[in-house]
Amino acid sequence: MEGLPWEYTWSIPQDIKSLVSLMGGNMATEKRLDLMFVPGLRTTDLGVGVASGTTLFNPGNEPSFFTPFIYNYLPGKQYKSVNQSRVNINENYATGDKGLPGNSDAGAMDSWMLWQMLGLYPVVSQPVYLILSPWFEDISFPVGENGKTLRITAENLADDGFYVQSLKVNGKTWNKSWLTHGDIANGGRLEFVLGSNMTVWDTGAVPPSPGHGA
Structure with missing residues (x-):
């Protein structure tokens, strides 16, 4: 596994x-x-719109989308996912x-940003959302059927x-x-308390890896 291309981890969240x-x-x-x-570990150009002093992580390419949120799979390190999301x-x-x-590719970049701003990130091929940190004090939107609403x-x-x-x-x-789709599919409420401390609040089980041992 030495030299694993992290940029391809988006495809193996299972x-x-x-x-x-x-x-x-x-x-x-x-x-x-x-x-x-x-910053600065990558010397090649990453294209239009990507910040200077580029990192090995490529924010302008879909294969890297999942990489910053692998911290959620490490006990007590969710705050690092939040930090990278903000940065x-x-x-x-x-x-x-x-x-x-990079290229939005019919909305890929836009939706990647918007999910994070809600404080959630959907895991590919699983009914699971990784928890990040919302950018809004109070936001609600319809989910499911019959006018159900999720409020965050x-x-x-x-700012800090x-x-x-x-x-x-x-x-x-x-x-x-993390939480499951079932937790919010019929509406509900996510109540965050935020602050400047990198608090270890995520002491429960890490997100599932259903492909482990398969």
Whole structure:
């Protein structure tokens, strides 16, 4: 597994558990993942709209979409996914000319950003959402049938206060860095409390890897 191309991990979220094991465990995986976001390690041009001082992670190409959120699969490291989400959007998305990194490909880049701004990220081929951190204090939108609504609130949201301190899902205190589609398919409420501390609130089970051992 030496030299694994991280940029292709978007296609194998079914078995992150095996990926972490082959990397040498949680700590080794974290260190290798951290390197993906060190500015200046990539010397090649990543194209229009991508920030200078580029990282090994390519924010302008779909195969890299899942990479920043692998931190959610490491116990207590959800805050690093949140941090990379903020950094990547702030550096690579803007209004006006060249406001998207790379080619949007019929909305891929746009939807990637918007999911993160809601505080969620859908896992490919699974009824699972990784939890990030919302960019809105209070937002609601329809889900499912019969006029059901999902409401997402963010208490204490600030420019320097976007890390999750605690979370309630449908009134229940939550300690997992993910939730299932069933948790929100018929509406509900996600209540975030945010702050500037990189708090380890995600003490529950990591997201599932249904392909592990298959």
